[in-house]
Amino acid sequence: MAIGAFTTLRNLLVSRLTIGIGGLLALGLTTAQTVVDAMSPHAVPTVAAGTPIVAGRWQVTLHEASLSTDKRPDGYRGRPGTKALAVDLDLANRSSESNNVVSRILSITPPIAGLSPTPTAYLMRDGALLGALQPGLPERIRMVWEVPDTTPVPETLRLVVTGETFKPRDNLFAAPGWFNPKPVAAVTLPLKQAGKDPDR
Known part of the structure; x- marks a missing residue:
């Protein structure tokens, strides 16, 4: 017992x-x-302009950056007292569905005071605003931020590309999607100063 x-x-x-x-x-x-x-996160790898960057659902190739008061691709002149900070890039949708969430792909570091929070994206082939980008069809894009005329801007622009990871089943709804955004690469571009539009 x-x-x-x-x-x-x-x-x-x-x-x-x-x-x-x-x-x-x-x-x-x-x-x-x-x-x-x-x-602190690990250092983001730096790549040269013109290098294709795989960023989850996107493949991004950054080409050049400029600052100007010229008309935008669709003819819009911007608000008075502002300039257009533009970045030209090639963008390809690597996913199987059309998508237009491109405003989160690029961020400028260090941030520029007064810069508009999200860019407007234009298709360079016809100057139209970017709608949904089709899978497997790369496009030349111009992303444009507004910045006040009085804001000092750097001579070079450091752009960080954000990528996402595909999960066939997420933890909340068990549905497929792109998650966990994180910086995957950085590119430094000289910032070209374009002339003032005479019609402005």
């Missing part, structure tokens, strides 16, 4: 000890992951 009670007590202690160790390990792993996530 005493042996049975001792065995039961021992099994209970081993079980609780195992649960306690497992809980401590889980807490330790969670803490370590939190610390790693809070640390």
Whole structure:
């Protein structure tokens, strides 16, 4: 009888000890992951202009950047007191569906004061605003931000390309999609100063 009670007590202690160790390990792993996530991210690789960059659903090739008061590809002159900061790039949709969420692909670092939060994208072949980009059909795009005339701008522009990862099933709805946006490459372009549009 005493042996049975001792065995039961021992099994209970081993079980609780195992649960306690497992809980401590889980807490330790969670803490370590939190610390790693809070640390500075690894340096973003820098690539040369004209280099194709695979960024999840997109392939991006940056060509040149300019600052001007000239008319935009669709003829719009911009708001008075602003200039257009433009970046020309080739963009290809690597996914299987049409998409137009291109405004999150590029970010300018360090940020420029007064820069519009999101760019407007134009198709260079006809000057139209970019609608949905079809899969497998690369396009030459011009992305345009507005910046106040009085804002000082750098001589070079560092552009960071953001990529996403495809997951066949997400954790919330078990649906496919592109997730986890993160910087995948950076390109530094000289910022060309274009002339003022005489009709402005």
